[in-house]
Amino acid sequence: MSRMATQTGLTGKRAKGLAEFRLIPRIETYPAIVSFAQTPLGKGALLAVFGLGVRYFFPDLPSLLTLLLPLALITFFPEYRRFVLAISPIAIVFMQAGSDPVLLGLTLVVIAIGILLYWCAMCWPHSRFGQRPVAFLLTGFTVLIVLAGFAAPQSLPAMILWGLVGVLSSYVWFIAYALTDRNTKPVQELTLELTAFRPLWGSTATPFPKGAAYLRRIEAKSPEQLAVVQLKGLKLLAWAILLAVLQGLWQRFFHGYLRIPTAEQALAMSVHRTPVAWHLCWESLILAFFELVLSISVMGHRIIACCRLAGFNALRNTYRPLSSTTIMEFFNRFYYYFKELLVDLFFYPAFLRYWKGHKRLRMIFATFAAAFFGNGFYHFTRDWQIIQHLGLWKALLNYQTMIFYNAALTAGLCFSQARQRKPKTAGLFRGHIVPVFGVIVFYCLLSVFEISERMYPLVEHLRFFASLFFIHV
Amino acid sequence: MKGRAEIHEFVQELLTRSGDNQPLTDQDSLLLSGRLQSIDAVEIVVFLEENFGIDFAQIGFDRDQIDSIDAIYALVQKSATQN
Numbered sequence: 001m002s003r004m005a006t007q008t009g010l011t012g013k014r015a016k017g018l019a020e021f022r023l024i025p026r027i028e029t030y031p032a033i034v035s036f037a038q039t040p041l042g043k044g045a046l047l048a049v050f051g052l053g054v055r056y057f058f059p060d061l062p063s064l065l066t067l068l069l070p071l072a073l074i075t076f077f078p079e080y081r082r083f084v085l086a087i088s089p090i091a092i093v094f095m096q097a098g099s100d101p102v103l104l105g106l107t108l109v110v111i112a113i114g115i116l117l118y119w120c121a122m123c124w125p126h127s128r129f130g131q132r133p134v135a136f137l138l139t140g141f142t143v144l145i146v147l148a149g150f151a152a153p154q155s156l157p158a159m160i161l162w163g164l165v166g167v168l169s170s171y172v173w174f175i176a177y178a179l180t181d182r183n184t185k186p187v188q189e190l191t192l193e194l195t196a197f198r199p200l201w202g203s204t205a206t207p208f209p210k211g212a213a214y215l216r217r218i219e220a221k222s223p224e225q226l227a228v229v230q231l232k233g234l235k236l237l238a239w240a241i242l243l244a245v246l247q248g249l250w251q252r253f254f255h256g257y258l259r260i261p262t263a264e265q266a267l268a269m270s271v272h273r274t275p276v277a278w279h280l281c282w283e284s285l286i287l288a289f290f291e292l293v294l295s296i297s298v299m300g301h302r303i304i305a306c307c308r309l310a311g312f313n314a315l316r317n318t319y320r321p322l323s324s325t326t327i328m329e330f331f332n333r334f335y336y337y338f339k340e341l342l343v344d345l346f347f348y349p350a351f352l353r354y355w356k357g358h359k360r361l362r363m364i365f366a367t368f369a370a371a372f373f374g375n376g377f378y379h380f381t382r383d384w385q386i387i388q389h390l391g392l393w394k395a396l397l398n399y400q401t402m403i404f405y406n407a408a409l410t411a412g413l414c415f416s417q418a419r420q421r422k423p424k425t426a427g428l429f430r431g432h433i434v435p436v437f438g439v440i441v442f443y444c445l446l447s448v449f450e451i452s453e454r455m456y457p458l459v460e461h462l463r464f465f466a467s468l469f470f471i472h473v
Numbered sequence: 474m475k476g477r478a479e480i481h482e483f484v485q486e487l488l489t490r491s492g493d494n495q496p497l498t499d500q501d502s503l504l505l506s507g508r509l510q511s512i513d514a515v516e517i518v519v520f521l522e523e524n525f526g527i528d529f530a531q532i533g534f535d536r537d538q539i540d541s542i543d544a545i546y547a548l549v550q551k552s553a554t555q556n
Contacts, residue, residue: 217505217537315507332510343511351515352530356522363515417512 024238028231037227043075046230050309053237056244057302066092070200071309078226081219081311085195092200106160106167111197113168114175118193121182133179134345141165141172141381149392162388169384170205174198176345177211201306205382206338208303209314220311233308236316240301247294254287263288263451270464271456281468288451289444293321296335325435327416327442331371331409338378346374364414371410376403386454400458405449412442476525477546483520484542487513499542514539521545527552 027033036042051068058064070088074081090111097104121133129136148161174197181193196212209215220226254260261269266276266284275281300317307314317336324330332339351366380387380399387395448465449458463473477499485497493508503509509517517539521527527548538548 213535213537319507328512332512340511347511348534352518352534359519366515 023242024235027235028228033231034224034227037231038223040076042227046234047072047075050230050234050237050305053234053241054302054306056241066095067200067306071306074310075226075230078220078223078311082195085200085310088200089194089198092198102163103167106163110164110167110171114171114178114197115193117175118178118182121179125182130182132349133182134176134349137172137176137179138377141168144168145381145384145387146392149387162384165384165388169381171197172381173205173341173345173378174203174207174211177207177341180344181211181213199307201310202303204299205378206335206341208300208317208337209307209312210337210340210344214314215312218313220313225313226311229308229311229313232313233305236301236308237305240298240305243294243301244298247291247298250287250291250294260284260287263447267448267451267456267461267464270467271460275467278467278470281464285444285447285468289440289447292447293318293334297321300335300337322440323436324439325432326419327412327439329416330439330443331413341378342370342374346370360418363417367414367417368410371413372406375409376406383454398454401449401453401456401461404458404461405446405453408446408449412446476549477542479524480542480545480549484509484517484545487516497542499546501542502540503542504536504540517545521549525549525552 037046047068050071051064054067055064058067070084073084077084093107093111094104097107117133117137121130124130144161145165148158148165151158151161177196178193193212196207196210196215199208201208209218220229255262260283261276261280263284266281269276270281276284297318304314304316315336319333319336321330321333324333347366347370350369351362355362355365376399379402380395386398389395390398445465445468448468449461453461466473481497481499484503487509488494488497491509491513495508501508504511504514514536518529518534521539522529532552537544539545
């Protein structure tokens, strides 16, 4: 009996040890390291190690210094954090667009428009604009694209309008977040709002990590908090480098050594009526899914690591996506800040205003507003060069595969939300392994409509999809 | 206090449903800390609408308002005073 108890105890300890095992140690929990990171020597060491690590992603020295110098200032003089972060994006604009006066002028105009809109929303909160500022902003952006489309090609108005569309497309979601901040208490300082406009640590068109109100909540407020957040940033950077190395090895092994085609190649061969074997189609799709997870993880971890070094304890962009047991959970864990953008700017406004008396319809409508309309609008306007090149109508036709993708994703999310209300099945196999497998299969199949989505019409994607199930059309 | 107990019970249920069995205090951050997700925030919104008659379309929605049990209870009290 005692032997059994001892064995059970040992197994329990082993399981606990395994669960607590970390490839990268949790250095932010070691008091000695946290104390050291608060000393001038420790700060210098932390910055040096971070600089060496981040060099992996910034091979050119000027870009590296543009990031590291403000981070060093913030680390040694945290009281000037907001000031440094507020002027850095403007300084970066001058450095990057300084040689192109038109681009510089347009960028400054867009930033000024953003500040003006924010100020108007604050001054007149009960006006039509003050109540729905984001809707006004997005409508204005759409009108600008339509106007640019009508302007005679190569003319001066067309150049200015498309230039404005281009710059605004990279700022529009930052401005939208600033406008939603009008609801937060206390009201944001302008310096913090400027910090969030394409911040120092980098972003895609999606603001990382959200707007100024979020930054205020997650800002380190003491030297100890700053040290902990910075150590977490260093850890995340190490994780990003590890994943980037794995990404390189993955590519070489599967596509180089095993010669499995990429999903783009498999689709292209299907389009040219020389399809690859069915198992290679599946293999290429599964590989593409994992490659996408890896690349989004590396990109997000790098940005959030830099954000944490600046003293903001932001959540990771990608967090254990492969442990998701529902479609909804994967969507949440895979690209967190894009999902948050859709939720904050499309889902909540729709959910809080419409179909209040119809529970299920309300949820479906809000999900449609976010995953179908918001997602579609985001990608359509982000790729504004295609609209400029093809014209509005042809660009919309060219977008058919993405529209189908968004519709399928929305249906999947609605289905997942409906199922989420039911109690979860217990057991490792039925409660975890089967659902995780189902989620991966769903997103693998969905990715058929994401690969080369602008290159071929929807019918070619459907043909490739059908061929996965031995249906040859 | 009845309101606070109801809120606590509801939030605890949401946490349990998402597999979070850690202790919960009234000051704990729910959304900002990542313990609850956006979909759970929606559940809290519906719960407050149905049980306390709060209309977020009228008062404006900010996640800070529902980030902890204390914050939710303050919102409920504020709404009751205004009504």
